[in-house]
Amino acid sequence: MQPFLLVSAALFALQAGSPAREAAPAERSQVAQPKSDGAPRLGRWKVVGRSGRDWEATLFLLRREDDAYSGHLLWRTTSGAEASGREAVTGTFDQGTRLLALSGREIVDAVGNITHAEYRARSEDDGRSLVEGTWGGGSVVPGTWSAVWERTSEAARTPSFSFHSHELYNLHHFLYQCAKSAARRDGERVAGRPVTVVELDAVDALEGDERYAWLAAVDYYRRELIALDLLFDRRMYALKQLLTGIEDADGEWPAGIEEEHVLALRAALPVYRARFWPAHDAANRGWIATAVDALERHEAELVERMTSAYGGSWPPPPVRVDLCAYANWAGAYTTGGPAHVTLSSTDADNGGHGALETLVHEASHTPEMIGALRDALAAAYAARGAEPPDDLWHLFLFVTAGESVRRTLAGAGVEGYVHYGERAGVYARGAWAGQFPLLLEPWTAFLDGEINRATALARIAEAID
Numbered sequence: 328m329q330p331f332l333l334v335s336a337a338l339f340a341l342q343a344g345s346p347a348r349e350a351a352p353a354e355r356s357q358v359a360q361p362k363s364d365g366a367p368r369l370g371r372w373k374v375v376g377r378s379g380r381d382w383e384a385t386l387f388l389l390r391r392e393d394d395a396y397s398g399h400l401l402w403r404t405t406s407g408a409e410a411s412g413r414e415a416v417t418g419t420f421d422q423g424t425r426l427l428a429l430s431g432r433e434i435v436d437a438v439g440n441i442t443h444a445e446y447r448a449r450s451e452d453d454g455r456s457l458v459e460g461t462w463g464g465g466s467v468v469p470g471t472w473s474a475v476w477e478r479t480s481e482a483a484r485t486p487s488f489s490f491h492s493h494e495l496y497n498l499h500h501f502l503y504q505c506a507k508s509a510a511r512r513d514g515e516r517v518a519g520r521p522v523t524v525v526e527l528d529a530v531d532a533l534e535g536d537e538r539y540a541w542l543a544a545v546d547y548y549r550r551e552l553i554a555l556d557l558l559f560d561r562r563m564y565a566l567k568q569l570l571t572g573i574e575d576a577d578g579e580w581p582a583g584i585e586e587e588h589v590l591a592l593r594a595a596l597p598v599y600r601a602r603f604w605p606a607h608d609a610a611n612r613g614w615i616a617t618a619v620d621a622l623e624r625h626e627a628e629l630v631e632r633m634t635s636a637y638g639g640s641w642p643p644p645p646v647r648v649d650l651c652a653y654a655n656w657a658g659a660y661t662t663g664g665p666a667h668v669t670l671s672s673t674d675a676d677n678g679g680h681g682a683l684e685t686l687v688h689e690a691s692h693t694p695e696m697i698g699a700l701r702d703a704l705a706a707a708y709a710a711r712g713a714e715p716p717d718d719l720w721h722l723f724l725f726v727t728a729g730e731s732v733r734r735t736l737a738g739a740g741v742e743g744y745v746h747y748g749e750r751a752g753v754y755a756r757g758a759w760a761g762q763f764p765l766l767l768e769p770w771t772a773f774l775d776g777e778i779n780r781a782t783a784l785a786r787i788a789e790a791i792d
């Protein structure tokens with residue numbers, strides 16, 4: 328627990344967002360974690376191989392649709408000439424022969440003389456081992472490999488982000504929102520904008536031991552936790568650190584979680600696994616797979632646009648992003664020390680190309696990113712003996728993230744992207760309604776390279792009291 332960092336997290340709070348949105352996780356569940364059909368599991372694999380030189384890799388199997396797979400390999404040599412790269416792979420699994428066949432599509436961030444390959448291996452151990460692996464094709468020196476599935480919530484990794492679908496952390500948020508909904512239904516005053524929980528009927532339909540365990544857990548959250556804000560409260564901050572640190576929910580849990588809370592979570596976990604987690608996990612992994620596709624095309628340019636606009640730097644990569652069926656009322660929130668984004672996979676505003684904006688928006692909340700701009704903004708106001716209006720920095724953040732995504736997509740031939748701030752009505756709300764047009768003109772002139780940052784900020788400080 329680091330109070331200073333908690334304070335900084337609070338300063339960088341997600342302040343604006345859209346109210347409750349209808350979302351149906353089941354409709355977006357196009358990707359499901361394989362049950363016990365022997366197919367390789369989705370998630371992270373540790374790979375070791377040999378082909379003249381020794382090599383090792385982290386394989387992320389990211390998406391499965393029927394027997395089609397896609398993912399990426401992060402690999403490097405461990406003997407001989409140094410070589411490494413990130414290789415996107417697609418392939419198929421044959422139920423009859425239990426053979427997984429993956430083809431490398433392209434390699435980025437390549438070091439050394441390397442090329443993409445064809446990989447084949449047999450799935451064993453209930454989809455947790457890949458054995459008798461071979462690789463070859465084209466100009467590759469043929470070789471052998473094997474892999475073991477790792478019990479971790481990490482589902483994918485890009486240069487700037489590490490994406491997770493974490494069972495207990497999802498359960499925690501789901502119980503929190505179920506408890507808020509139950510309290511509202513009983514006419515209690517509940518802080519924060521409502522989040523629509525689409526599974527309430529399914530919860531009501533639980534029977535017997537399942538019903539007892541679930542309602543007891545919801546009752547604990549209602550009594551102890553729903554009065555606390557997921558972002559601002561110290562106890563909730565400590566809880567998120569503890570819960571995300573548990574990779575095996577069936578194993579030992581760290582000290583620090585209240586005993587009654589542990590009992591509630593442990594009792595609710597089998598119900599969650601049986602009834603809700605498969606759909607939530609599938610929604611999370613589907614969201615991640617789509618976002619990673621978009622990041623493979625746009626990440627480098629987006630990060631460059633964002634950091635140069637702020638005069639800041641990307642926080643130590645990769646930034647951890649936890650996908651949850653339910654996050655907070657705003658659809659996403661970020662805490663510091665280190666940067667950690669929690670993002671709703673079922674929130675429509677986080678979908679499509681909006682995923683890119685949500686990701687860079689949330690990463691912008693870190694001091695490394697927005698800190699330099701906040702200082703420069705304060706200096707521009709100080710020059711005329713004033714202070715910036717509250718939350719004006721956050722309007723900069725919205726506009727910079729939206730505009731960076733719009734420009735990056737337009738450069739790739741995707742026209743007409745609309746900022747989240749516009750889609751969700753954030754720019755039209757409260758004081759921002761008047762400030763937005765006064766900020767937009769000088770700030771886009773800066774982003775266009777027509778004026779420098781200091782000139783833009785000086786004009787904004789003159790225009791907005």
Ligand SMILES: [Zn+2]
Pocket residue numbers: 340341342343688692721724
């Ligand atoms: Zn924000």
